[in-house]
Amino acid sequence: MKQNLHEVAQGMPFTPEMLYLASGISRCTFLLVFLATVISQPDECCLRHWLAALAASATGSLLMSLSPSYPVAPFPLSLITTTLFFSSLSLSWSGLRIFYQRSVDIRVLLSISMAPGILLLTMRWLDVSQSLQLAMTFFVTALMTILAIIEILRPPRRRILSQYVVAMAFSIYFVALFVPFLMLVTGMMSMEMMVSGQAAIMADQVLCILIYFGFIAMTSERSSITLKRLAETDQLTGLANRRAVQEILKRQDHHRRTDRISSVIIIDIDHFKSVNDRLGHEAGDSTLKHFAQHLTAIVRQQDMAVRWGGEEFLILLPDTSIEEAALMAERLRSRIETTPVALAQQLLSITISLGVAAVPPDTGDAEKAIHHADEALYRAKHGGRNRVCRYDAA
Numbered sequence: 001m002k003q004n005l006h007e008v009a010q011g012m013p014f015t016p017e018m019l020y021l022a023s024g025i026s027r028c029t030f031l032l033v034f035l036a037t038v039i040s041q042p043d044e045c046c047l048r049h050w051l052a053a054l055a056a057s058a059t060g061s062l063l064m065s066l067s068p069s070y071p072v073a074p075f076p077l078s079l080i081t082t083t084l085f086f087s088s089l090s091l092s093w094s095g096l097r098i099f100y101q102r103s104v105d106i107r108v109l110l111s112i113s114m115a116p117g118i119l120l121l122t123m124r125w126l127d128v129s130q131s132l133q134l135a136m137t138f139f140v141t142a143l144m145t146i147l148a149i150i151e152i153l154r155p156p157r158r159r160i161l162s163q164y165v166v167a168m169a170f171s172i173y174f175v176a177l178f179v180p181f182l183m184l185v186t187g188m189m190s191m192e193m194m195v196s197g198q199a200a201i202m203a204d205q206v207l208c209i210l211i212y213f214g215f216i217a218m219t220s221e222r223s224s225i226t227l228k229r230l231a232e233t234d235q236l237t238g239l240a241n242r243r244a245v246q247e248i249l250k251r252q253d254h255h256r257r258t259d260r261i262s263s264v265i266i267i268d269i270d271h272f273k274s275v276n277d278r279l280g281h282e283a284g285d286s287t288l289k290h291f292a293q294h295l296t297a298i299v300r301q302q303d304m305a306v307r308w309g310g311e312e313f314l315i316l317l318p319d320t321s322i323e324e325a326a327l328m329a330e331r332l333r334s335r336i337e338t339t340p341v342a343l344a345q346q347l348l349s350i351t352i353s354l355g356v357a358a359v360p361p362d363t364g365d366a367e368k369a370i371h372h373a374d375e376a377l378y379r380a381k382h383g384g385r386n387r388v389c390r391y392d393a394a
């Protein structure tokens with residue numbers, strides 16, 4: 001039987017051994033790309049798992065290219081390659097778990113990697129037919145792809161586009177494994193037909209590219225999202241910073257959305273310089289953090305609270321009339337006035353001044369509204385501080 005299959009395979013334009021060799025060599029070239037990525041991003045532990053996964057599958061492919069028969073390699077080569085391919089899949093899965101900050105139990109990882117080899121040994125011992133051995137290998141491999149898909153799609157889902165490419169590749173992998181399993185089990189496909197399954201090896205090659213480059217894309221996409229978030233976040237208070245507002249205003253100009261910002265509030269802590277001067281810079285920082293916490297507590301989900309600079313803050317309010325904005329400003333003013341800052345040695349009472357302005361509905365110019373709110377704030381300061389002033393065009 002083995003000899004027959006091999007003869008059939010030899011008659012094909014590309015023998016399975018050649019395809020496995022090509023697959024092994026291309027995996028080795030990915031290895032170099034991965035190695036460079038792992039070295040450049042040493043903190044990403046998931047990349048090390050994926051590198052090991054790739055190394056295992058490259059070794060498996062190269063060993064399969066040495067096999068004198070296809071699709072079932074002789075014993076013990078089949079045991080080694082099965083374990084290598086499975087280790088590759090389980091390491092892909094563990095890498096995904098690490099990527100999504102989920103724990104990985106090393107014993108589970110080892111069990112999943114070893115289980116198919118043990119299954120293969122058992123089937124050989126029970127003298128199970130070659131086609132059933134192959135069918136079972138397909139089946140457990142298909143199960144493994146499902147585990148990977150679950151890790152990607154289970155909530156909470158991140159907004160990372162490249163993860164869907166990887167999920168799609170694993171889904172195609174699943175179909176490519178489950179269909180031959182069904183066909184072998186039901187007798188619709190013979191071992192001879194499997195020999196002409198060059199398409200499966202080539203599909204494996206394409207999917208491998210999608211998956212491993214997808215893994216690299218996932219880590220780079222997440223890194224750039226994290227960097228962008230850091231660049232748009234104020235480190236002291238955790239609020240959005242001026243740069244984030246500029247980005248939002250730029251996007252609004254482009255999209256002319258309906259949930260546009262309709263009111264803005266500018267807030268300034270009164271006599272903040274004297275807090276620094278009397279109690280030190282650290283007390284000043286604590287005061288800023290205290291204020292930011294109250295600001296975050298008072299704004300609605302759709303609003304955006306911003307540290308505009310120094311001791312000045314801004315709230316962008318979509319779909320909010322100037323009357324509603326002034327009410328919110330007043331609530332915040334009174335809350336801050338009645339809640340002292342708990343410093344290490346003492347309780348510090350502070351007050352704030354606020355300027356409120358509406359975005360002109362005809363132009364939708366939020367930058368102009370910020371400018372108007374600033375003018376209102378100036379009036380609040382000069383009117384005696386600890387008050388809310390509305391911008392009045394008249």
Ligand SMILES: Nc1nc2c(ncn2[C@@H]2O[C@H](COP(=O)(O)OP(=O)(O)OP(=O)(O)O)[C@@H](O)[C@H]2O)c(=O)[nH]1
Binds near residue numbers: 280281310
């Ligand atoms: N601790 C601390 N102080 C800051 C920070 N950023 C700005 N400041 C200080 O904030 C103070 C702002 O002072 P001024 O602009 O004179 O305003 P003010 O004392 O609040 O007076 P009015 O606004 O007129 O009520 C300056 O002393 C800055 O050094 C910061 O991140 N931490």
